[in-house]
Amino acid sequence: MRILVAMSGGVDSSVVAARLMEEGHDVIGATLHLYTAPQQQAQKGTCCAGQDIRDAKRVADQLGFPHYVIDAEQRFQESVINHFVDSYVAGETPVPCIACNQGVKFTDLLGLAREIGADAMATGHYVRRVETSQGVELHRPRDASRDQSWFLFATTRAQLDFLRFPLGDMPDKKAVRQDAERFGLSVAHKPDSQDLCFIHNGSYSAIVERKHPEMAGPGDIVNQEGQVVGQHEGVLRFTVGQSKRLGNAASLQGERQMVVGINPQLRRIIVGPRAQACVSTLTLREVNWLIEPPLQGLECWVQMRAREVPRQARVIPFSENGALVSLAEPAMPAPGQACVFYQESRILGGGFICRPSQKINSEPKKE
């Protein structure tokens, strides 16, 4: 069958393309041009192609299948980077990879795949797609250390039908690299990508601060009553639930503190005692179900960060795409992050964590 492979230029998606070729499919490679790195912008008239695009083209040329570079720069700016900035401005901790998978990759590129007559689109994500008599399911991959299922909760059932994730059954990354060597791919020893693709020099804050200079710089750490209890070096270094980087405010009156809220406009970090700050219920928005929405509620396991052990919970859908989650044990979810529902290895759905409905006073107390 004709399969479009979304190629990042890394070893994973390159191996996907090579394996599908080997299986005899009509492979077409596509690499999204998402952003222009600052060092490229600085050089007048340079080509947009960074190393990753060159690598993807090289692999396609080596293996002998057509490869195209798709311009998605404006769409990526609007749907991922701007959204990322807005989310920080709202005091949340966004997950831009989810927005990118959902928009640029699984909507735009997938649409293009259909338009050029592809029967499926494959990616190098570590996640398993399982076809059953009841339909297609999405599962955690065999290699738990590479699990990307959390980042893919927003995949719709129609998208899942069309997608393929050939690396879900790989035992580990070593096996993927061995495959790359077996195919003689130039990227066999390329290091894994780190951090968000559009962040250069490791600084999230620079991107946000460029648009919102008022958010840059040090500010106060306050308690839930609005009293100043310490200083911090920038709100963008904090996420709700975090206990690091609090300095003297890490412990107040003998109680360990954690971040319970962020007010970027006032450059305030709000802390509260760990023991009291946790919540038992949270509200989700933009919920996506990979099963029929369980109107009566659902006992399952939820994972609220990219890397954490799932917790027991009950999820109750409400309205069009909201859900209420009651946690078996209280926890401190970070607004903007995803809360993803699992049953054993299967991913059932998920949504984005709303800012807490309970009152967290972020305004300075009036005397």
Next chain:
Amino acid sequence: MTTPHPQRPMTYLDANATEPLRPCAADAMLEAARFVGNPSSIHTAGRAARALLENARETIAHALGADPLHCIFTSGGTEANALALHGLSAGRQLLIGRTEHDAVRQSVPTQAPLEWLDVDQNGQIRLDLLEQALAKPDALPAFVCLMFANNETGVLHPMAEIVRLCRHYGAHLHVDAVQALGRVELSLLEQHFDSLACSGHKIGGPKGAGALLIQNTTHMSFTPLFVGGGQEQGRRGGTPALPSIVGFAAALQDALQHPVAYEPLRHRLEQAARSLGAVICGEKAPRLGNTSCLALPGQKAQTQLMRLDLEGICVSAGSACSSGKVTISHVLEATGFGDLAGQAIRVSLPWNVTEADIEHFIQTYTRLVATSTKTP
């Protein structure tokens, strides 16, 4: 596993990117490649190589109404244009068309005073604006740089009028004739161009050879891009690429001796495209006979290119950078095409185009239009 691309059956309609090698050019370059000598060497082998080089120079210069003494071989069109911009424009006000190729747009000397010249709704240079720029009372003498034919649309500028204005105001006229060479009449002497850039591989010669021709009445200082061993009368350092240059000369002779009647083929192609809803960019202006720029409202150029390519048809969109990413055409944007600037493909017929190629294109294009979803 390092396998070359499988040879899919293909219809090549991208002459303006590069043309298939003419057999006579292949023969000539193979023969030249067997010559041992460096044309600069004084021994027998060097003299033999030099004779080949000078023969090629005479062939090309004479074909273009120029003096062989002022025919400077370069690596191609980009270098020839860059050499003119750097070598001949000192102390002059640069006037450059908005629809010029990147070879020109990106080669403008950074310190030079520069004015961009707008085009009209057909893509032709606005003569009134050119004259306005030339007639500015306290302006420096001008260096006007315009392409004879546009690479994306094939549109020809009103060159006779441009020449008249440039002569009247004492401007140097540099003509980028990369797309025009072999496809229209060109003569430096008769058409009064001050300099002209051209390239071998656009006319079925090998890649790697081009030339800058300068009118021998143009007396001015010349600054080379690189001096090296003083080759090309000190105007372009480096050992000349003899096989490519000899192939270039052979291809040019062949192109001039065997002109191709492109128009009937293009007419058929454009009629079919028009009936399918395509807009033909620049069709109201005089154009190169082999070039057709087809815009399909609501259809991204990128998707059209991919779909045609997967059916074995090689065409291009105006503005593809070296990564292959298709972006909006600056030529069509400058011509005022708006959204259509991102929805146009360029079909350009090579010297060996056949009726079957045109039929294949029409069939595939028809299928493409019939099965497309519009994405405004």
